[in-house]
Amino acid sequence: MTHSLNTPASPKASLSLPADRRLDDRSRRARIEPMAVLPLGDSLYEIESGAEHTYLVDMDAARCTCPDHVFRDARCKHIRRIAIEITEGRVPPPGQRTVVCHDCEASIFVDEDEPGPFYCEDHTLYPGDTVLDRETNDRLTVVDVSERRADSVRIQSAGCSVADYGTNENYDPDVPVVGAVYPHARVARNGVVPDSLKVYVFPRTRLQKVSVSSSASETISGSRYRYRNRSETESESQPRSRSRSRTERTEPSAQS
Numbered sequence: 001m002t003h004s005l006n007t008p009a010s011p012k013a014s015l016s017l018p019a020d021r022r023l024d025d026r027s028r029r030a031r032i033e034p035m036a037v038l039p040l041g042d043s044l045y046e047i048e049s050g051a052e053h054t055y056l057v058d059m060d061a062a063r064c065t066c067p068d069h070v071f072r073d074a075r076c077k078h079i080r081r082i083a084i085e086i087t088e089g090r091v092p093p094p095g096q097r098t099v100v101c102h103d104c105e106a107s108i109f110v111d112e113d114e115p116g117p118f119y120c121e122d123h124t125l126y127p128g129d130t131v132l133d134r135e136t137n138d139r140l141t142v143v144d145v146s147e148r149r150a151d152s153v154r155i156q157s158a159g160c161s162v163a164d165y166g167t168n169e170n171y172d173p174d175v176p177v178v179g180a181v182y183p184h185a186r187v188a189r190n191g192v193v194p195d196s197l198k199v200y201v202f203p204r205t206r207l208q209k210v211s212v213s214s215s216a217s218e219t220i221s222g223s224r225y226r227y228r229n230r231s232e233t234e235s236e237s238q239p240r241s242r243s244r245s246r247t248e249r250t251e252p253s254a255q256s
């Protein structure tokens with residue numbers, strides 16, 4: 001699978017030379033010659049050199065289509081240049097591609113087969129985070145982020161999926177679901193939720209992260225973990241809607 005249409009080339013420019021060590025000729029030219037790198041996916045990169053030549057490089061195999069590599073079997077300046085750009089974060093490493101955060105313009109690298117929506121570190125949700133419900137402007141506290149998608153999680157009391165629930169119709173059905181509680185219930189970072197607490201389930205894109213960096217409880221560092229490693233929420237409550245009437249839809253398209 002290639003994603004070259006989504007992933008931009010690095011700007012055609014020369015890179016600075018490290019001051020602290022001597023480089024051989026190929027490594028020096030890999031840096032100072034203007035080259036643009038276009039990731040094609042599957043560890044393939046297209047590289048345009050200063051002489052308007054374009055070569056194809058497979059980084060996993062460390063092979064290039066240029067004469068220096070083909071005829072001299074050298075680790076050519078193109079392979080070296082791409083390795084440098086990967087190390088410096090200018091282009092994604094093999095197996096990853098560049099995407100844009102759903103909630104801001106930040107570019108991030110994700111696995112090639114990872115489904116969206118994508119979020120930068122600032123907008124990634126963790127248990128304990130405060131979020132804004134875009135439909136009601138309510139603030140809630142996240143208790144869990146699941147990998148299960150809104151069209152596959154059923155709201156028992158409503159007889160439909162999270163995606164088909166009335167107030168969620170503006171959101172994509174194939175986004176992950178997030179479990180959240182209304183405030184005044186403090187949720188520990190380890191995700192422990194009191195039995196009495198009612199957890200509402202939302203499509204991920206309906207919620208927007210609110211930064212509460214001034215609050216001491218929001219600045220615990222070192223204990224953050226990716227939601228992917230978390231077990232899924234067992235709660236199947238429905239999202240609350242204050243402003244809209246409840247429409248319990250019974251389309252046959254509702255998935256179970």
Ligand SMILES: [Zn+2]
Nearest residue numbers: 064066076078
């Ligand atoms: Zn080459």
Ligand SMILES: [Zn+2]
Nearest residue numbers: 101104120123
């Ligand atoms: Zn972001």
